[in-house]
Amino acid sequence: MSVDTEVIPLARPVIGAEEEALVLEVLRSGQLSLGPRVPAFEQAFAARLGVAHASAVSSGTAGLHLALRAAGVGQRAGEEVVTSPFSFVASANSILYERATPVFVDVDPVTLNIDADAAAAAVTDRTTALLPVHIFGYPADVPGLERLSLPIVEDACEALGAVHADGVPVGGRGHPAVFGFYANKQITTGEGGLVALGDAALKQRIDSERNQGRAPNMDWLDHDRLGFNYRLSDLACALGLAQLQRLDGMLADRARVAAAYRDAFAADPIEDLTLPCEDQGGNRRGWFVFVVQLPHRVDRDETIRALAARGVQSKPYLPAIHLMSFYRERFGHREGQFPVTEDVAARSIALPFFPAMTESQVARVAQELRAVLGA
Ligand SMILES: *Cc1c(COP(=O)(O)O)cnc(C)c1O
Numbered sequence: 001m002s003v004d005t006e007v008i009p010l011a012r013p014v015i016g017a018e019e020e021a022l023v024l025e026v027l028r029s030g031q032l033s034l035g036p037r038v039p040a041f042e043q044a045f046a047a048r049l050g051v052a053h054a055s056a057v058s059s060g061t062a063g064l065h066l067a068l069r070a071a072g073v074g075q076r077a078g079e080e081v082v083t084s085p086f087s088f089v090a091s092a093n094s095i096l097y098e099r100a101t102p103v104f105v106d107v108d109p110v111t112l113n114i115d116a117d118a119a120a121a122a123v124t125d126r127t128t129a130l131l132p133v134h135i136f137g138y139p140a141d142v143p144g145l146e147r148l149s150l151p152i153v154e155d156a157c158e159a160l161g162a163v164h165a166d167g168v169p170v171g172g173r174g175h176p177a178v179f180g181f182y183a184n185k186q187i188t189t190g191e192g193g194l195v196a197l198g199d200a201a202l203k204q205r206i207d208s209e210r211n212q213g214r215a216p217n218m219d220w221l222d223h224d225r226l227g228f229n230y231r232l233s234d235l236a237c238a239l240g241l242a243q244l245q246r247l248d249g250m251l252a253d254r255a256r257v258a259a260a261y262r263d264a265f266a267a268d269p270i271e272d273l274t275l276p277c278e279d280q281g282g283n284r285r286g287w288f289v290f291v292v293q294l295p296h297r298v299d300r301d302e303t304i305r306a307l308a309a310r311g312v313q314s315k316p317y318l319p320a321i322h323l324m325s326f327y328r329e330r331f332g333h334r335e336g337q338f339p340v341t342e343d344v345a346a347r348s349i350a351l352p353f354f355p356a357m358t359e360s361q362v363a364r365v366a367q368e369l370r371a372v373l374g375a
Contacts, residue, residue: 011184041237060180064094067176074098116144134159161286174198187243253355254287264366
């Protein structure tokens, strides 16, 4: 295939000789799980964020589930957790796992994160916890939510490398904060996740619950509480260790690609196309995806098909959770409840975005989008 007909993928991980070497070492060691790479990865990750503890788990979703349980969700009937409808579905689903109700509040039109005042207004005497999502790697207003004095679980699955205005890395405030390591995330372990947290007792609880409810000092087949199998293997943790070593370089590359997109669109603007918000007030995005909101009245799905025909992958990103059929049927949600989320969700597409993306690939994506939109 020639360069200009090559398909530009949506995402692509960076895997090199270091990953191969560390994984091979585990393969040859014969200890593929419950071995030394798990605490090594946890400690390296916690040190990077400046938090006391971390628990590696099998996915971001598993991490959200255990973090919510650790925050006290799931102990009585009728509980509510206040969260964002503009997220990947896992953040709301994890609330349902514990039979609590996700209470959605609309997002800020600029940052696309949960609005702290709207969250405050949604709190009732049934609210057990708050679940902000750092969407697209932009720091949510966790300091604003801290004023509500409720347990907070952070969905930081898209936000490795982000920093709050006060200089604290996202996930480093001490609340259970969940990261995800699916192949398109800032670092990948194939599948995987991790809960970063400040409280040693909560770390113990999560470590036990990810491992069938077994206490650290118990025999293999003794279990003193309900647990799950949410463990992450040593193979995956070895991959994670290698990825952490190259994290700064990969984050810098993602920032470079984002800057190239901004330049390409600034050089020849498309009317009414909304780019990801710039960093504001000292908050710093940890680049994860490059999501644009298409001009109003453009057919989003048709645009995605036309881009695909021109060799550019893209994806609706993200659909509003409350309008998914399962949520509509279960909770009676309908259009008009969260106008900002609904408008943004209907117009948003993720463009190809990965650390190895070249400036000329970025230019080609911008050019094809311009052509498809007739701009
Ligand atoms: C990736 C992601 C998750 C977790 O995904 P897993 O596939 O379970 O690792 C959760 N929330 C958000 C917002 C995500 O982007």
